[in-house]
Amino acid sequence: MNASTLLLFIPACFALNMAPGPNNLLSISNATRYGFLASCFAGLGRLLAFSAMIALSATGLAAILETSELIFYVIKILGAAYLLFIALKLWVADNLEVDTKETPKKNLLELTKQEFFVAAGNPKAILIFTAFLPQFIDPSQNIAPQFAVLGALFLLLELIALAGYAMIGLHLRRWFNQPSGKRLFNRTCAVLLSGAATLLLTTRRT
Template sequence: METYLIYLAAVAVFFATPPDTSQLLIISNSVRYGLRRSAYTIAGDLTANSLQMTGAAFGLAAIIATSASAFVWIKWLGVAYLVWIGLQLILAKDRPEDVAATASGQSARLFRQGFVTSMANPFAVVFFGALFPQFIDPMMPVLPQLLILGLTYLVVDGAILLLWGWLGLRAAAALRRFSFGLVNKICGALMIGAAMLLASKDFEPER
């Protein structure tokens, strides 16, 4: 239990930062589509995290750390994807009723945004590969410990993303009083900001 509480504290410290790439995406989608539909984006993000944790457990972190250049293209495809979404929003001419009319068919696209944005960061696999071993007792079965650590991270991450989405929803109510076009432009700017954050993330191969 003591080790688990220390792990919780470490995860909490990790999230005690300004919004990162995925959180900016959640804020943007909550502002534009509402918190309920942005939950699909959260599901996509957590699905990607689950795969990254699995990759870390099977040693993919070591492969990425020693062959970082082979994975750089994944990051830059993610950056281009976010910039493309952002520019679409900034240039959009739709009205609130247009968004409401098409929102019901956005579930798969919102899930894909969350999934691609999270998977585009190979650093996450290295992060999980470095984090989990610090809290695993080698004298006990490893798989149950990995499951507990992984599920805990997903729960905390999901709660943080919901909180940012809720804050985005509150901001949306104020923004729509001024102009829906302004909402589009702010959402687009958030997407491009997320792209810049992703572009700035890097890691050095182990030597």
Template sequence: MPLHTWLLFLPAVFAINVYPGPNNLMALGNGARRGGRQAFLAAAARLPAFAAMIALVALGLGVVLAASETFFVVLKWIGAAYLVYLGIRMMLAPVDEAAVGRAPAEPLARLARREFLVAATNPKAIVTFTAFFPQFLTPGGEHYVEMAQMGLAFLLLEAVAILIYAGLGSRIGALAGTARRMRLVNRLSGGALVVAGALLALARRPQAV
């Protein structure tokens, strides 16, 4: 892609990366409760889900899936229910006074699986890729190569966004200091996920271009 196209694409895509969506809210909560390193490693599991969606868009299947009302609705309700479930679990999670400041012994694989599932069950993600990426393709250019380049840039910037949210969450956790404050952090983080789930349930299918 020409340089001027990259100068338009990169800021626009980074705005998408840092938007406080369900995955970023989860990284924030995990950072507060389990530390920045574990939150970052867990959140990295969302990258394969996004990579698969970008590949589908590059192959042309993204248009078909984005245009399917049934696909969108079914995946939307699965994703919304899962977010509400995770949010309620987070709000009700017990906090031991002696455990404050130490990462709970929850397997990293379990946290990573949650991140992957939240990303994979968000139908708005594939619609976003389908509607957004093609706008930056060069007419008559090598579209597969350009999609791969944009996809790689998206994933790299997504990793930066993960680092930001995990680090911010870790800082919030360090400031909490007491079990009472950590319970408040859990309730706020969990409540944010419940709200995200409700908003996803109410979402209409965006129009792909």
């Protein structure tokens, strides 16, 4: 793999990482409610899910999703249902005023699991890895090391992206510390997550 390939891959990949989506929206929401570090820690669940997807793509197992309509739709429905569940929790969330110097109690394991299941519940993500990463693979060379390098770069850029979205949430926290502001923000996130769930339900295999 040469430098010119990496120079093409990095900006294209980072554009995917920074694209607004359910996981990035969760980073904002978690940072707003629990703080920057908690949001970044929770993002490890997303990285774990993406690592598994990259491994599946590298080993060719993603072809199962491309050939099995049943498996694709089962994962899609479960993923959409989970997004709707999170949206409902945000819609009815406690909106009491919180001191901006204090951080509400949080269960980091629960937040990490939430990020993991949101990422894993989107079968299109595996298909993106299947379609995107191979474009930068040189078939004349050993494929496994190339997948490893590209996968590692993707995860590093994803980490930067989730930290960026968490920083956005941290700044929003200063604006939405009042009950009315928190309610508006939580319900806006709930609507956007519901919209993401709807889009997920309408996606088809390509």
